[in-house]
Amino acid sequence: MGIYRKLWLGLAILLVSSFSVLLWAGGEIFRAAPPMPEQVVSETGQVVYTRADIERGRQVWQSIGGMQLGSIWGHGGYVAPDWSADWLHREAVGVLDLWAREAGGTTWAGLPAVERASLQGRLQESIRRNTYDAATGTITLDADRVSAITEVASHYVSLFGNDPATAGLREAYAMKNDTVPDADHRRSLTAFFWWTAWAATTERPSEIGDGMVPEKSGVVPQQVTYTNNWPSEPLVGNRPAAPLWVWSAFSVLFLIAGIALLGWWHAVSHDKEERGHAIPASDPFAALRLTPSMRAVAKYFWLVLALFLVQILLGAITAHYQVEGQDAYGFALSEILPYSLSRTWHTQLSVLWIAVAWLGTGLYIAPLLSGHEPKFQRFGVNFLFVSLIIIVVGSFTGQWFAVMQKLGLEHNFWFGHQGWEYADMGRFWQWYLFIGLLLWVALVGRALWPVLRNRDNESRHIVGLMFMATTAIGLFFASALMWGEHTHISEVEYWRWWLVHLWVEGFFEVFATAVMALIFTKLGLLKTSTATVAVLFATIIFMAGGVLGTLHHLYFVGTPTAVVALGASFSALEVVPLAYIGFEAYQTWKHGKATPWMARYRWPVMFFIAVSFWNLVGAGLFGFLINPPLSLYYMQGLNLTPLHGHTALFGVYGMLGIALVLFCLRGLRGQMVWDTRALKVSFWCLNIGLALMALLTLLPLGTMQLLAAIEHGYAHARSAEFMQQPIVDLLVWMRVPGDTIFSVGAFALTWFVLRLWIAPRRDPAVLPGSETEAG
8 A cells, every 4th residue: 555545544534533523522512511491480480581581682692793792601702701700700799798688797798708608608509509490491590599680680781771870881891882772682681691601600410411430439420510610700619620620631641742752753754855856947937827717816815915904904993992992082983883893803804814815825726736727717716706705795784784783683693693703794694605615616626627637647646635625615614504593502612613623723724734735846846745745644643633622612611521521632632733843944944945046935935934933832832821621711711812813813824825825926926026125024014013912912911811710710800890900901002012013014015915016027037928917
């Protein structure tokens, strides 16, 4: 059996086994998910909430931006509180204060320590007890708890309306006045928030337990809530369960073992690198003849730059809301562009512009590799481009109408705002995008077909891997279509992370790895056989942790311990390939220095090296900082999460998208002299700006929140009391230097690309007629 066949077989076995386990884990999550009651009643039979209230409350929450305004179970925005934790804390304080008044005091906090401890123990026993009756679908609550729920609900009805009593909190939370103008909708919203808090503090029945202790061992297993005791809340006894400590420790062991194995492999294989490989005397792409469809791809890269610049603008607006709350330098911006909407568009555009860069790369490189221009290929490229613009404009318009509460709940799911971070667009637009991605797969596949069917072409293995990734990118977006409007949140979260983790972080990574290898082999810098083995092996290593590593996002969404164990173990393995990222950076640097004509590709290569750096720092160091269960228990939804998100999403995938665009532009405008001064400014400004954003704001602010969460509980770390401190305002303002430098880098990149078209100068080193102009 040849080496290629062995690697393909190994990859196939890995993917089949990994996805089988991932699907099994999904079944376990669905089985152990917190129940949705038919009704919530008091001990006297008074109906507090119904299932219809909770379901409609979730619809209201989604229509106002959902996870973009605060968070639920730790997933979402960072300025407003986590509503689950906030409700839980307020309800607990409400019950304790009620008991304190009955004991002759005024508030629980004002009682002597012994009495506080006694009442707190009584609260924990009461509030953690599971009173859900599966036969009737009823949750029964005592009178004191119903009284506290009524009090907390009144607070939220006031907060989401236009009550002057809560105007200060609305400003602190960056909420516009009358976020939910309908009073009935506000009451339903409280039902949904209460249910998420109930799941976070109610102990899961032992029969749905985690199997950590044998049933007949005589040992009473530790009881945990449906969310594995998340969030941290001292008042109700929510603290990390024992399995979180155990599997966090094991995740470190798996990381060390994985790095050791990869180090052994590198030690025994690095001497087998190719020697004496002849590098072409001139740039193979210098004589490139562009096909009509390749020329048509140029507009994709203009769209990339436009989306990138708008994303940066929206990012600045979103960050500024954390300082002024509802205004922008005195202008009531929230009445036109509320925080939840600016953050929605900012996060969506971060994925969209990167995705468009990679879609354009696929459409450009496919005819380049095969030399084949299928019939109507240019029409397909143009049709897909128009569709992408329609999707962006249409989905964003629907989201504006939804957040402004002008769309109505009956239309929101399909045409408005779904409320799920990174999966916000309405279902109609998701279907449209899915169909567009399938068209992209078809366009790339038909152009690559001559290479794929040619068994004598040695590069067909890498091309095959690229097309496999292309197909997976198209098909796996279907995970966004796997939930409905009323699907249980635990199930939605499971499928949503298929989209965010597997689609963006998984198969895009494989696609990029294959494309980079193909570029370097086409340039003659790498021997095809060497590149093929390296790419297939790298894909196996990456996917070994990448598929099941999805589960580390799901520790606290109704997940049994077996799934926590899998997520902890395999998310640690995700970091293993990144430990040797320096070798990849060195190899890329060597390619850039291999021959004098590679100076033409200096800055694309530099952006590839930046990808390696941020892979190590953003995805590796900052990723593993929050990945273990015990770490994420305290850090989820704090500013250490966007620390990883920003440095990994832009640092890795954004830099990679820019590098791919520049390689494509070298072919599209390769006959022009490149004045690279703007590229130099862009490269250093983007990297320095990103580093300053991370080090001056996100890291220190996240660390402060972490200490507060450990000492006082999660609700305090996300509260207005904590987030409105002068030191927090200062740290937010410290983003300005980094954001400004970053913006200069983006404008420099745009100016560089613009000059290729408005002020072109032909390169005298390129023979006349050897290339055709890109149009």
